[in-house]
Amino acid sequence: MTTTAERTAAGGRAQRLKFVLILGGLSAFGPLSIDMYLPALPRMAEDLRAADSTVQLTLSAFIAGLALGQLVLGPLSDALGRRRPLLAGLVLYVVGSVLCAVSPDAWLLVGARFVQSLGAAAGIVIARATVRDLYSGTAMTKFFSTLMLVSGLAPILAPLLGGQLLNWTSWRGVFVVLAAFGALLLAVVAFFLPEPSPVRVPARLGQVMRTYGRLVADRTFAGYALASGLLFASMFAYISGSSFALQGVYGLSPQAYSVVFGVNGVGIVLAGQLNGRLVGRVSERVLLAWGLALGVLGGAFVLASAVFRAPLALLLVSLFLLVSSIGLVMPNASSLALASHARSAGSASALLGVLQFVVGAAATPLVGLGGPGTAVPMAATMAGFAVLALVAFLSLTRVRQPAGLVA
Known part of the structure; x- marks a missing residue:
């Protein structure tokens, strides 16, 4: 019996394209689940008669659910x-999206977003683990870079679509569209994604905790995971x-904000494709x-632009x-974090995601500390976590020279 990895290698470009899309x-x-409803946050607060901080909890709840869901679903996979x-997980995502669309108040919406995020976690953690099942080394890094072309379109299209949806429907329609997207992926996975992982490891709690402990104790894995997680928090x-800073402080409309958000998404896609071209000629660590x-x-x-109230153009470039x-x-x-963990790719993928989203959830409340009239807290949080990401990388993933060698 051939594995999915073997069929992928034999299937050529068509098989690779199928896996890239799925x-x-x-x-x-x-x-998609985060960015599509961002232009509607101010309107949601008004419609639900809730404070901006309460509506922002729908984002924190989603991030926390993504972290918890990955922690459980990674070892299960x-x-x-x-x-x-x-x-x-896809079934749970569809149910959660429908609950979001019909929530009558902000606190029920927070709970529905948590349910939705548990389902979304399955897609994120298992997609990353599946890449490790199918590829290794430079090929794995190239495939992750190719995924940026597809997944990177999400932050480009999601706020643009969300902004346009708000022209003819309420924010509830955004969650209806997300439910439809989840249902479509459920059908595609059911019919077109075979089982990629023939490896089975025990799912007993003790074994799972030992696996997580081994991963956390792996200094190199922790360094790469923290570097990505801390930058993700930024x-x-x-x-x-x-959305509050650019619309509230700088006066952008929801549609203009969506365009700005989409342009930044283009930057992610372009950087990912550049990375795919360079990997193999330049080491992953240098990139x-x-x-x-x-x-x-x-x-x-970004921080300098916010503190000194620089022109909007400079802030946008930053x-x-x-x-x-x-x-x-x-x-x-x-790729670097998963390289040495083929047998526990699901758990390693989960820990990567947990670090990203737990730190992200901790960063989210910091952006509102200064109130609605300033972008400085957002800018300071972004700059601070970017610096911490670089520090984690440099301090934890250093390549040590063997003893006795003289530089």
Whole structure:
């Protein structure tokens, strides 16, 4: 019996394209579910008669659910295979999206978003683990970079689609569209995604905890995971605060904000494709370092622009630099972190996602500390986490020289 990895190698470009589209769609659950409703946040607060901070909790709840869901579903996919947990998660996502669409108040919407996020977690964690099932080494990094072309379209199209939907429907219609997207992916996975992982490891709690403990104790894995997670937190500060900052402080309309958000998404796609072309000629570690340095540079300019109330154009260019760095950091950090963990790819993928979304959830409330009239808290949070990401990479993943060697 051949494995999916063997069939992928034999199937050539058509088979690869199929997996790019399916796994890219699954990877897009996070940005689609977050970004599509961002232009509607101010309107949601008004419609539900809730404070801005309460409505922002719908984002925090979603991020927390993504973290918890990945923590559970990653090891389950190592034990049960990828398909069954994935199909169950997609069903839960559709149910949660429908509950969001009919929620009568903000707190019920927060709970519905949590349910929705548990389902979305299945797509994200299992897509990443499936890439590790199918590929290794440079080929894995190239595939992660290719996924950025598909999943990177989500932050481009989602706010644009969300902004346009608001022209003829309420924010509830956004969640109806998300439910339809989940149902479509459920059908595609059911009919077109075979089981990619023949490896089975025990799902007993003790074994799962030992696996997580081994991963956390792996200094190199922790360094790559923290680097990507901390930069992702900078991205989440942008996601949660930019709609209020750019619309409330700088006066952009929901449609103009959607265009700005989409342009930054183009930066992620372009950086990811550049990464795919360079990998093999430049090491993944060097490319990761370049991406983190670009994030720090962009963060510094964002903070300076906000503090000194620089023209909007300078702030937008700075945001573009920081957000684009994701396209360099995520493929290389994911590939380097998963490289040595083929048998526990689901658990390793889960821990990567947990670090990203837990730190992201912690970063989100920080952007609102200064009130609605300033972009400085958002900018400071973005810059600070970008710096921490670079520090984690440099301190935890250093290549040590063997004892006795003289530089």
